[in-house]
Amino acid sequence: MTAFRAMLARELRLALRGGGDVLTLVLFFIITGAIVPFAVGPDRELLARIAPGMVWIAAFLAMLLGLDRLFRPDHEDGSLILLRQAELPLSAVIAAKLITHWLVTALPLIIASPFLAMLLAMDEATFWRMLVSLAVGTPALAAFGAVGAAVTVSIRRGGLIAPILIAPLSIPVLIFGTGSISASQSSAALLFLAALSLMATALAPFVAALAISSGED
């Protein structure tokens, strides 16, 4: 447990001292949402109707952008090889990375989402459902992302392929995520979203560990 905690502390320190990554992602998230009214026109009713989907797409794209730093820096400077030989199982290392990844990408997005809700003319009830749906659904996005990043880590330009691999897997998350924001079907969709998140976060560390250890030796 202490090794896991040390790993978690290392990841958090690295992420927070790594410069303006967190701010850049939040900015990307808001800008993606903010160009929607320019693309579809500033009609408030239309914006309010498509807002749940746009928030989820912006979150999905922003989380894709943050994926490359999940394993690649450790792969490039060789620490991934050391981490694989450590006493802590690789799946636990990846679990620590996954938790950190959620804390430094998804959580800032959720905190910034009220701003996006305002830009997209979201009403208050929808806004609260959006907060819950993002909080419940982003762990699944992070988990699928970790698997995609693990599969592509040993490819030199893998950053371009990972989104192509992850997008088809993430479609259920987007379906139930936007479903849980819309008033008519929110509770059932939210349960499915929670189930997806729990399953994905439970399995992803093991699958990603398998992918990394198959690709490295």
Add this chain to the structure above:
Amino acid sequence: MSIDTTPKPSWWNRIAHPGQFVAWTTPLLWPLTILTAILFVVGLWFAFFNSPEDYQMGDTVRIMYVHVPNAWLSQFVYGVMTVSALGTLVWRHPMADVSMKAAAPLGALFTALALFTGALWGRPTWGTFWEWDGRMTSTLVLLFIYLGIVALWRAFDDQLRAARVIAVFTLIGAVNIPIIKFSVDWWSTLHQPASVFRADGPTMPGSILTPLFVMFFAFTFLFITLQLKAMHTEVRRRRVMTLQRKAAQGSAA
């Protein structure tokens, strides 16, 4: 005088050597090609000239004889890839990753054809090329997964390392196959429910079922033939790459 106690290798082990695999399966190629051609001639003759028009759809029903076999293969090829992925990860069979790599572009092609013929069929019968219904959407997702796997194969330099990583990803993507299978039961939207493989027998008359089955076998044997040929090509491509590497090392030293 000594008695040879070495066990005779099983066929499974004998095809494990790539060169042996090519040597053993090359005699199968011509018979398979001829069988495929005969099945296509018979199947297309039935489909065009010796099957009734549908009382609702008219002649457009004949698109089914191409559409259904392609849709079946889009899922079957992924099944072949899933078994090959297990062969790579569990048994480490040397031909499993060759089979996995050869099948991916073929699967992508059959899936694209299934979607294309479905769109052509959907326009006159449903009035739309595309509808976001459960089975069509999950098949489109399958196409994206196939294309992702093809892109992944091309991105790796080391093919043996690629095989194990892609095997992991192939197994994850296999989740989509049961979703496609049951999509017509879970979301009863535009696409019709299962009508051939049902517990209580098919719900079509024999005059339509016969050409469908012949075309079904024709396309399946087409896949088997192309798969074998693609595996031979892959084995030879790897041999060429090894020779090139050796030549490069020789000239460097």
